[in-house]
Each structure stands twice: as structure tokens, then as C-alpha cells.
Amino acid sequence: DIPWIFDVEGEAGFRKREAMLLDEVTRKRGILLATGGGAVLSADNRRLLSQRGFVVYLNTSVTQLIARTQKDKKRPLLQVDNPREVIVNLLETRDPLYREVSDLVVSTENKPPHEVAREIEEKVRSIN
Numbered sequence: 001d002i003p004w005i006f007d008v009e010g011e012a013g014f015r016k017r018e019a020m021l022l023d024e025v026t027r028k029r030g031i032l033l034a035t036g037g038g039a040v041l042s043a044d045n046r047r048l049l050s051q052r053g054f055v056v057y058l059n060t061s062v063t064q065l066i067a068r069t070q071k072d073k074k075r076p077l078l079q080v081d082n083p084r085e086v087i088v089n090l091l092e093t094r095d096p097l098y099r100e101v102s103d104l105v106v107s108t109e110n111k112p113p114h115e116v117a118r119e120i121e122e123k124v125r126s127i128n
Helices: 001-023 037-041 043-052 062-069 082-099 113-126
Strands: 056-059 104-107
Touching: 001 037, 001 043, 037 043, 037 082, 043 082, 056 082, 062 082, 104 113
Parallel strands: 056 104
Antiparallel strands: none
16 A cells, blocks of 8 residues: 555655566566556656567646546645645656656546546557
């Protein structure tokens, strides 16, 4: 449970676990992996993602991120008085890193999941 890991081991402990699992999982073939937003903070993680897979960055606005996460109590970094400020700061740090490793950037702004999935499928097929 993510909040428990953050409470007991802190963010550093969580990121260490995340890196170990990312290394293990990215060795597999034929999988679809959804990482947490902070996975790209580590240069080693970015290298693994770039070298071992096709990376799709699902991008959206701060407003959408707030709407999607406002009731989620399992996001320790957002359990603060001003989650908007946190999201803005996280995006400023993470967006360039995701763009650095991404093979494809897809906007999810105001789109239902099935529409995003269809768009990804069409774009991936057009590349191959």
C-alpha cells in the first residue's frame, strides 16, 4: 500500500522499491506497463524505459489532474492543504522528463479512456 510505504520508508524508500520493480518488469516482453508519475525522476528509470519499451506519455492539464485526483486518498504527495500547487510543481519537473523518454505523447484532456486507447492504437499502428 503506497501510503504505508511513504509513512514507513518515506518517498526515498518508495522510489527505491519503484526502481527495482521497474527494472524487473521492463525485462518482460509483450506487456503494457503503467508507471506512477514519479517514475521518470530517476535517470536510471528513464534509461530503462527508453531502452526496453515504447513509451507513451499521457498528458493532461493541471485542471484535469486536480479533478481526477481530488478524492484520491492514496496519493501521499497530494495530501496537503494546496494540492494544486503540488500538481503544478510536479508537472514542471516531470513533464520535460516524460517528453525526453516518450516515443508518443497523447493528450487525455476531456477524453474518455476508450477514446485515448483508440488514439494510441491508431498512432502506434501508423508508426509500424
